[in-house]
Amino acid sequence: MKRLCNFYPLLFSLCLQVPVSFSANGQDSARKTLLVDLSYHSLNNEVVYLSVHAKTKEKGKFQPVGGARLRLYLDKDSAVCLAGEIVTDTKGSAITFLPPSLKNQWNSAATHMFIALSDEDGAFNPSRTEASVVKAHLEMDTGQGRTIIAKIVELKNGEWVPVKAVEIKVAIKRSGSDLAVSDKESYTTDSTGTISAEFHRDNIPGAKNGLLTLVAKVDDNDTYGNLRVEKTEPWGTVLKLSDTFDKRSLWAARFKTPLWLLLMEYSIFLSVWSVVIYLIFQIIKIIRAGRLA
Amino acid sequence: MENSIDNNAITRDLLPMRFGRWGKIWTFILLLFCAIGAYAYFLQLKNGLVVTDMGDYVSWGIYISNFVFFVAISLVGSLITAVLRLANVHWSTPLTRIAEIIAVSSIIFASLIIIVDMGRPERFLSLLLHGRLQSPIIWDVIVISTYFVLSLLLLYFPLLPDLKILIRMNANSHSRLNKLYRLLGSFWKGNPEQVRLSEKAINIMCITIIPVAFCIHTVTSWLFATTYRPGWDSTNFGGYFISGAFLVGAGAVVVAMFVFRKAYHLEKYITDLHFDKMGKVLVMLALLYLYFNINEYLVPAFKMRKPESAHLLDLFAGEFAPLFWFAILVGMLIPVGILLFKKGRKPLPMFVVGVMVVVGAWFKRYLIVTPTLLHPFLPMQDVPERYHHYFPSWQEWAITMGSLAGTLLVITFLARIFPIIPIQETITEQHEKVV
Numbered sequence: 272m273k274r275l276c277n278f279y280p281l282l283f284s285l286c287l288q289v290p291v292s293f294s295a296n297g298q299d300s301a302r303k304t305l306l307v308d309l310s311y312h313s314l315n316n317e318v319v320y321l322s323v324h325a326k327t328k329e330k331g332k333f334q335p336v337g338g339a340r341l342r343l344y345l346d347k348d349s350a351v352c353l354a355g356e357i358v359t360d361t362k363g364s365a366i367t368f369l370p371p372s373l374k375n376q377w378n379s380a381a382t383h384m385f386i387a388l389s390d391e392d393g394a395f396n397p398s399r400t401e402a403s404v405v406k407a408h409l410e411m412d413t414g415q416g417r418t419i420i421a422k423i424v425e426l427k428n429g430e431w432v433p434v435k436a437v438e439i440k441v442a443i444k445r446s447g448s449d450l451a452v453s454d455k456e457s458y459t460t461d462s463t464g465t466i467s468a469e470f471h472r473d474n475i476p477g478a479k480n481g482l483l484t485l486v487a488k489v490d491d492n493d494t495y496g497n498l499r500v501e502k503t504e505p506w507g508t509v510l511k512l513s514d515t516f517d518k519r520s521l522w523a524a525r526f527k528t529p530l531w532l533l534l535m536e537y538s539i540f541l542s543v544w545s546v547v548i549y550l551i552f553q554i555i556k557i558i559r560a561g562r563l564a
Numbered sequence: 565m566e567n568s569i570d571n572n573a574i575t576r577d578l579l580p581m582r583f584g585r586w587g588k589i590w591t592f593i594l595l596l597f598c599a600i601g602a603y604a605y606f607l608q609l610k611n612g613l614v615v616t617d618m619g620d621y622v623s624w625g626i627y628i629s630n631f632v633f634f635v636a637i638s639l640v641g642s643l644i645t646a647v648l649r650l651a652n653v654h655w656s657t658p659l660t661r662i663a664e665i666i667a668v669s670s671i672i673f674a675s676l677i678i679i680v681d682m683g684r685p686e687r688f689l690s691l692l693l694h695g696r697l698q699s700p701i702i703w704d705v706i707v708i709s710t711y712f713v714l715s716l717l718l719l720y721f722p723l724l725p726d727l728k729i730l731i732r733m734n735a736n737s738h739s740r741l742n743k744l745y746r747l748l749g750s751f752w753k754g755n756p757e758q759v760r761l762s763e764k765a766i767n768i769m770c771i772t773i774i775p776v777a778f779c780i781h782t783v784t785s786w787l788f789a790t791t792y793r794p795g796w797d798s799t800n801f802g803g804y805f806i807s808g809a810f811l812v813g814a815g816a817v818v819v820a821m822f823v824f825r826k827a828y829h830l831e832k833y834i835t836d837l838h839f840d841k842m843g844k845v846l847v848m849l850a851l852l853y854l855y856f857n858i859n860e861y862l863v864p865a866f867k868m869r870k871p872e873s874a875h876l877l878d879l880f881a882g883e884f885a886p887l888f889w890f891a892i893l894v895g896m897l898i899p900v901g902i903l904l905f906k907k908g909r910k911p912l913p914m915f916v917v918g919v920m921v922v923v924g925a926w927f928k929r930y931l932i933v934t935p936t937l938l939h940p941f942l943p944m945q946d947v948p949e950r951y952h953h954y955f956p957s958w959q960e961w962a963i964t965m966g967s968l969a970g971t972l973l974v975i976t977f978l979a980r981i982f983p984i985i986p987i988q989e990t991i992t993e994q995h996e997k998v999v
Contacts, residue, residue, distance in 0.1 A: 520698075522698070523698070525694060525695070528698050536697055546768060546772045547772075549768070550717050550765050553762075554720075554765075557724070557752070560761060561753045562751070563757075
């Protein structure tokens with residue numbers, strides 16, 4: 272009996288502790304892990320920017336995280352190296368440009384590291400993502416016979432040296448996405464860091480003067496990030512916009528009815544109303560026939 | 565002598581009669597509805613279309629539904645008179661005048677209700693002065709006017725021999741009615757040349773009115789089908805409207821047959837045989853319309869494209885589901901079920917079925933117009949909540965009821981003025997039967 276009496280306080284204290292410990296564990300497990308993709312982008316070797324895509328795993332699927340607050344740093348996570356503070360959009364994406372204040376630091380080395388930090392909040396645990404990049408330039412030129420030549424060089428010991436075995440895509444900039452210039456999806460650079468692509472899209476419509484924007488790009492390279500250069504060439508067909516304003520059409524003004532429609536309408540109208548008039552004339556004939564009788 | 569006695573009896577039976585007590589009550593009720601409708605229209609004219617519940621979403625409400633209903637019901641003139649006449653069907657003779665009167669009165673109010681819907685009636689003139697021939701609305705104006713003239717002529721030509729009888733029977737009367745009869749038909753002597761000319765004109769009219777009637781319903785359907793909206797974006801709409809119009813027109817004739825038979829004691833002329841035949845016609849038309857309905861709803865429902873799904877689900881299981889299933893069941897399925905049995909084609913069940921078909925058809929037109937407008941492909945942003953719903957205001961109901969009462973009033977007055985069953989044709993047919 273004595274033993275039993277000692278057991279009850281123990282059981283009581285256990286009962287109290289179990290929900291408390293569950294609650295504590297529940298708070299930890301309720302917070303999710305924020306997964307951040309950090310990418311480096313260079314446009315025409317001039318504009319440098321960083322893109323971020325934040326996501327999390329829910330029920331075995333990746334879901335974008337909108338409204339995630341992130342701080343981006345160059346090389347070190349200190350206030351002087353702050354590249355920007357961003358908030359992701361509903362698709363979990365955000366970009367920021369490298370600020371002029373970091374120009375000297377950017378020029379001081381050939382290799383850099385970018386850091387993305389997020390603080391702990393009610394929904395997510397704190398996160399840290401790093402991405403290193405070697406500075407590289409992508410150059411593009413056009414040759415005879417509609418050939419596109421692209422070359423990639425990296426900064427090594429203060430000099431720009433060609434890089435071989437890098438995948439480069441050559442495309443035409445279209446509305447929405449890029450269209451490859453030939454059936455070949457990408458080209459691999461040779462020992463001179465160069466590729467040569469033939470332009471096979473002969474009848475593609477260009478802008479007003481037949482201008483096309485050619486694109487050479489390196490996508491998601493582990494060493495160099497995303498590089499992109501653009502150049503315009505008059506290789507497209509000249510776009511002739513057909514202006515239907517003030518011409519005969521179904522949507523034109525009153526006196527611009529299409530002739531075929533006018534013909535149809537008038538022929539139906541006249542044929543039916545000629546019958547109606549004929550019928551009215553029959554009434555007159557009936558009246559006359561009545562008088563004669 | 566025996567024949568002449570028969571002729572006199574037929575003539576006496578079929579002459580238009582003065583209103584009795586019930587006729588006067590009926591006319592008074594219709595006039596009351598018309599007066600309320602006229603007052604509501606006065607308010608609409610005074611305050612503008614703001615008195616209606618129409619808005620940026622539902623810009624075509626109960627008025628256009630009513631317009632489509634009137635246009636549909638007017639098709640009956642061409643069905644009973646033209647189609648059956650050309651098919652050499654003789655049993656329909658007592659029904660032709662009823663059908664023509666319904667056609668004329670409903671087409672009058674179809675034209676009027678469109679002007680009501682315009683809000684400012686003086687703008688109808690702009691439609692004529694500045695209308696574009698590319699627009700189906702202009703085609704509709706032209707074809708409705710043409711159909712109205714043809715329907716009037718189709719009513720008038722077969723009336724000429726009866727006018728002679730009416731003038732003869734009222735020879736000593738100097739009433740306004742007799743003056744009207746003289747004005748309309750004093751020249752009719754019934755000589756062979758006049759009969760020949762009249763027969764020829766009626767045959768030409770019967771041939772002409774069928775394509776015109778098809779045009780009026782097809783063009784009305786194009787008002788919807790040429791507009792890119794869920795539920796209207798269909799290549800099937802012309803046939804769908806024509807089949808529906810045939811059904812509601814036949815339903816209206818059945819109702820009128822029963823009422824006139826009872827009111828004017830025409831049991832000898834509108835017999836059980838007529839109800840039986842019309843019942844069979846109704847079954848065929850209901851099945852035809854059902855077929856088009858299945859095409860209109862089942863195929864889009866099978867695909868259930870996202871932009872159309874809200875509209876379809878609202879019809880099948882949402883806000884409009886009770887009305888939708890009411891229109892399908894009461895307007896089509898139950899009538900077919902009743903009319904398949906011989907007992908169901910007796911006068912009283914036929915009358916009930918006719919009412920069901922007409923009421924179901926009215927709601928069907930409402931369902932064609934309103935739910936579609938509530939579900940545009942490209943919804944407007946940040947509109948007030950009330951834009952997402954439509955329920956006609958009392959002014960809209962009053963005007964609509966007034967127009968329906970007006971149609972019945974025109975039918976009533978025409979039945980008071982002219983014989984509801986062609987007298988001369990009935991006499992001729994009786995003679996032919998004897999021969």
